[in-house]
Amino acid sequence: MKKSILLFFFFGMFFPVLLLAQTEPNDIALANDEFQDSFYESLLQKGIENYDKAITALEKCQKLQPNNATIFFEFGKNYLAQKQYVKAYSSFEKATQIDPKNKWFWVGMYDVCYETKDFSQAIIIVTKLIEFKKEYKEDLVSLYMNTQQFDKALNLINELNETVGKSEMRDNYKLQILRESKYQNSEKDNLIAQIKKFPKEESNYIALIYLYSESNQEEKALEIAKKLETEIPTSSWAQVSLFKFHLNNNDGANAVKAMNIVLESKNIDQKIKHRILNEFLIFINNKPQFDTDLEKAIAYFDTDTAVKVALEIGKFYHNKKDWDKAIKYYEKHLNTNSEDFATQILLFEVYTQKxxxxxxxxxxxxxxxxxxxxxxxxxxxxxxxxxxxxxxxxxxxxxxxxxxxxxxxxxxxxxxxxxxxxxxxxxxxxxxxxxxxxxxxxxxxxx
Incomplete structure (x- = not known):
């Protein structure tokens, strides 16, 4: 009795019984019981991975209710478990034809496309799924990438960045796309539009500065950096570009100011900081008036375990045969790394030269x-x-x-x-x- 009540509740909710006109009441009851028993059997067999028996039970259900979309959906799941992809797709597709408003029937077709890596067909299915749930746009981005439809992917990435915010995955996709110069102009236009819409969003300026720099449009990169500095005076990223501009103009004083802001920032990657220090080091060669500024800059890296800055500067001056400065920075490094035998030897070589x-x-x-x-x-x-x-x-x-x-x-x-x-x-x-x-x-x- 309990089984019958549960099955009635289950099937009454989800599986309406399709009856022919003028069917006798006793016939209806028998057909309904047979359908429920067969369907229950199919679920049981699928649960223990007897997919052939589950399919046999579903075939009995189909004879009783030939237009029940859920039966085709169950066929699809069993065929998919057996990796019979053509039959699985056909079954899910039949379910959508009977009931196109059920999202899960479309998901079944998408699962088959995903398993078979039929990304072109998957795009068609996911476009339909987006009508049910906007989050499927994320899947569509990946599908565009897999089918190398980079222009569509880029447009959708920009749309999602604006509507739902950025994500690491989409950022990585975008970097991959923008390695090809033919997509950079449209992205520049997009970033310019974003800056107009959201003038306080720092990341758009940074991305645009990067693109201009990559395409050797230094004047435009500088223009955006200045605009960033105006809109967000606290932005340390603006100083990254301005630092290089000051060096190119031989403006050491302002280059030092920009460099110090960058080195103090917790938002700037260490690799960028190292690059700036290296550029400054080259700039101040034969400019002893900046020695104090260099000392201050090096102090920012005292806790940097990845790169021993004082040691690298010592090697820089060593190669230039500026023995006094090489000694100075080797000794500075050895103050906190006394067991660095390789640097001790370098220092001894310099003492020998001196x-x-x-x-x-x-x-x-x-x-x-x-x-x-x-x-x-x-x-x-x-x-x-x-x-x-x-x-x-x-x-x-x-x-x-x-x-x-x-x-x-x-x-x-x-x-x-x-x-x-x-x-x-x-x-x-x-x-x-x-x-x-x-x-x-x-x-x-x-x-």
Whole structure:
């Protein structure tokens, strides 16, 4: 009795029984019971993934109610589960023909298109689904992308950005589309229109500045940057473009102001900040009046773990053979990264270039006390003591360092040369010639 009541409620709600005229009451009851039992059986078999049996039960239902849309919908679900895509699509389609106002019948057709990657047909179905639910426009964007209808995708992205707000997915799609220059002009027009409509929306200015810069329209990029600065005086993004403009005009003072605003901003990506610092570094080469500004700029990156800014600036000046500044920034970096052996070696190379052998000797010997297994420190300590004519100390340090040297032929050659120099200073000709010969032998083997 409970089963009959439940089934009556279920089918009475969703599956109206279609009867022929002049049918006897007893016949009606029997047909209705048979339909309900068969339908219940189909649901049961589908639930345990016996799709063939579910379909057999549905065929009995169809004979009793040949125009019941829900039966075709159930056929579609079972065929889809079996990956019989043609039959599944045909069944869902038949359901929509009987009852075109039921959203789920259309969803069934969409599911088949999605499974078979028939994106062109899916566009037709989703266009219909949008009538039921506007959110399907998001699906339509993806379908346009998959079918490379980028112009339609871009128009729909812009529509959705304005009506429902931006999304990460649509932003990524838009970036992909705008890599092709032929779509950039329409996007520029769209952004100009958006700026007129929403003059306080910063992201539209930023996107337009980027597009103008990418297409080498620097004057227009500057114009938009100035407009952004006027409309939103607190915008740090405006200063990104203005910074470059000031550099191009050799206006260091205003470039510094713009740079500081950008570096202070929490809204600007670190990569952009690094780029600005690099551009400023190149600009101030041979302009010592900006040294203090550079120091302040570097301080913004003290907590940056991704890029060691002081180290990179040290390397910059190292390559330019500006030894004093290279030392300054290497030492600044080492103040907080004392175990960075590679930078210690770079610093020692600069001390050597500066012929500051007293400083080099002390620092190298101090590091030997802390890190006694690092052969490079023994080498520089020996080199410095040789130059200071402390030959006995040099030879002792160099011979100790050799014990820690492993598979580094270039450094081994340098050790032997310095040992030759040390014993030359000590007047030991035999050892001098021995070490110079060892250096020469390894050099020949390398070549």
């Amino acid at each position: 012929m500051q052998f007293d400083i080099l000797a002390k620092k190298a010997e101090d590091l030997i006390e802390i890190f006694p297994l690092q052969p490079q420190f023994y080498y520089f300590a020996g080199l410095a003591n040789n130059q200071l004519q402390k030959f006995k100390k040099a030879s002792s340090l160099l011979e100790m360092g050799l014990d820690y040297l492993v598979n580094d032929k270039a450094l081994q050659i340098n050790f032997y040369i310095q040992l030759g120099e040390a014993y030359s200073g000590l007047g030991d000709v035999v050892k001098k010639e021995s070490y110079f010969s060892k250096a020469e032998k390894i050099l020949k083997e390398k070549n």
